[in-house]
Amino acid sequence: MRLSNSESEAGQLRRITPGGVSSPVRAFKPFPLVIDSGQGCRITDIDGNDYVDLCMAYGPLIVGHSCPRVAKAVRDQTKKGSVFGAPSHPETKLLEKITSTVPSAEMCRMAVSGTEATMHAVRLARGYTKKNGIVKLNGGFHGAHNTVLVAAGSGSVNGTPSSLGVPEDDVRNTYLVEYNDAGMFESLLDRNEDIAGIIMEPVMGNVGVVTPKKGYLAEMRKITKEHGALLIFDEVITGFRLSAGSAQGRFGVTPDLTTMGKIIGGGYPAGAFMGKREIMEMVAPNGPVYAAGTFAGNPVSAAAGLETIDIMAEKGRYDSLEKKTQTLVARMRDALEDSGVRGCIQSIASMFSIYFGVDEVTNGSDAQKADRDMFAEMFDYMLHHGVYLPPGPMEVEFMSAAHDEEACEKIAKTFEGFLKQVKK
Numbered sequence: 001m002r003l004s005n006s007e008s009e010a011g012q013l014r015r016i017t018p019g020g021v022s023s024p025v026r027a028f029k030p031f032p033l034v035i036d037s038g039q040g041c042r043i044t045d046i047d048g049n050d051y052v053d054l055c056m057a058y059g060p061l062i063v064g065h066s067c068p069r070v071a072k073a074v075r076d077q078t079k080k081g082s083v084f085g086a087p088s089h090p091e092t093k094l095l096e097k098i099t100s101t102v103p104s105a106e107m108c109r110m111a112v113s114g115t116e117a118t119m120h121a122v123r124l125a126r127g128y129t130k131k132n133g134i135v136k137l138n139g140g141f142h143g144a145h146n147t148v149l150v151a152a153g154s155g156s157v158n159g160t161p162s163s164l165g166v167p168e169d170d171v172r173n174t175y176l177v178e179y180n181d182a183g184m185f186e187s188l189l190d191r192n193e194d195i196a197g198i199i200m201e202p203v204m205g206n207v208g209v210v211t212p213k214k215g216y217l218a219e220m221r222k223i224t225k226e227h228g229a230l231l232i233f234d235e236v237i238t239g240f241r242l243s244a245g246s247a248q249g250r251f252g253v254t255p256d257l258t259t260m261g262k263i264i265g266g267g268y269p270a271g272a273f274m275g276k277r278e279i280m281e282m283v284a285p286n287g288p289v290y291a292a293g294t295f296a297g298n299p300v301s302a303a304a305g306l307e308t309i310d311i312m313a314e315k316g317r318y319d320s321l322e323k324k325t326q327t328l329v330a331r332m333r334d335a336l337e338d339s340g341v342r343g344c345i346q347s348i349a350s351m352f353s354i355y356f357g358v359d360e361v362t363n364g365s366d367a368q369k370a371d372r373d374m375f376a377e378m379f380d381y382m383l384h385h386g387v388y389l390p391p392g393p394m395e396v397e398f399m400s401a402a403h404d405e406e407a408c409e410k411i412a413k414t415f416e417g418f419l420k421q422v423k424k
């Protein structure tokens with residue numbers, strides 16, 4: 001496999017941008033590939049190598065790269081203009097779609113990224129409750145803003161910043177609890193009356209895929225209600241992925257606020273926060289909680305997001321995507337078991353993740369025990385055999401409506417090939 005063009009461009013990039021990437025998760029050794037194009041479930045690098053893609057840009061591309069219908073919606077909108085600094089028709093239609101589909105969304109406000117959405121939602125929760133404390137999950141990721149950039153650590157203790165430049169004061173009111181442990185959360189609320197709410201991914205997606213134990217989400221709903229704290233579901237990954245009604249629709253648990261990004265922009269930058277009318281009415285200009293942005297509600301992103309959501313709303317789309325994913329995952333699990341290599345594959349709907357060295361991951365602490373070196377070896381093997389995974393072991397493998405049988409066969413065969421050559 002010739003990679004000389006990527007190698008040389010990656011070198012150029014390293015000189016002009018930190019690590020040669022626009023986001024740290026994209027860096028890997030010896031150098032990241034520079035991508036030229038994507039079509040359906042495949043991407044091509046600038047040396048002309050093709051890969052079956054399981055990164056899928058970390059989630060937005062549920063209908064695949066360069067989906068013709070999404071591309072047309074974008075072209076049609078760009079002919080009319082790219083941004084107006086005023087309401088536009090695509091934005092109205094996307095807001096209508098979200099508020100009529102997502103159970104918690106009585107009202108919704110657009111933003112530009114998932115990071116922005118969670119930043120606004122946290123501020124809104126604090127503004128509405130007039131309390132300061134925000135609880136997050138150990139291993140939960142909500143983007144790169146101060147309140148939520150807190151190191152994963154055991155115990156529901158005050159967090160310490162996981163990045164230089166985050167003042168201690170900014171995370172003094174951020175608390176950590178473990179996923180799938182409602183008792184830990186409840187005891188924190190019993191001890192502390194200054195908790196505005198919890199922001200949590202209903203299915204964890206930044207420590208690999210970790211699903212809720214039976215009754216856990218309903219329990220979190222009950223506890224928050226009893227203590228006057230808000231339940232915020234960060235559905236940046238799971239929004240319009242787990243079902244048309246997102247994770248909350250799938251599990252039948254309605255939070256007070258929800259954040260989204262990724263799929264609602266159909267591959268273009270977008271974010272949104274939404275929730276109960278009474279809370280959302282606190283947002284400026286109606287109320288005293290500020291949220292704004294030049295590109296918020298961008299009409300091109302809105303047109304792409306709307307088309308993507310419309311495609312997935314067609315009968316059978318979610319079911320067939322899930323079936324395809326689960327068939328692949330079952331085959332990969334069998335291969336893992338037959339190989340004698342210790343590990344597990346966790347999955348829901350069209351998301352999965354592969355852990356080595358552990359048998360089950362139920363929370364952020366478990367995920368830390370997984371074998372990262374083995375994952376790196378697998379990543380390298382898959383890449384050199386034409387399957388592109390997200391480089392990090394804590395990310396999600398994403399399937400899309402565009403993944404065809406040939407692609408699934410290639411993924412499974414390559415994984416089996418990797419397992420065969422692992423030295424035991």
Ligand SMILES: Cc1ncc(COP(=O)(O)O)c(C=O)c1O
Nearest residue numbers: 113114115141142143236237261
């Ligand atoms: C659950 C979750 N929330 C928030 C974010 C931040 O979104 P964005 O990267 O669009 O800012 C991400 C991903 O990056 C995410 O996975």
Ligand SMILES: NCC(=O)CCC(=O)O
Nearest residue numbers: 023025026058205206395
């Ligand atoms: N789970 C982490 C992300 O989705 C981040 C993607 C990026 O920064 O490219």
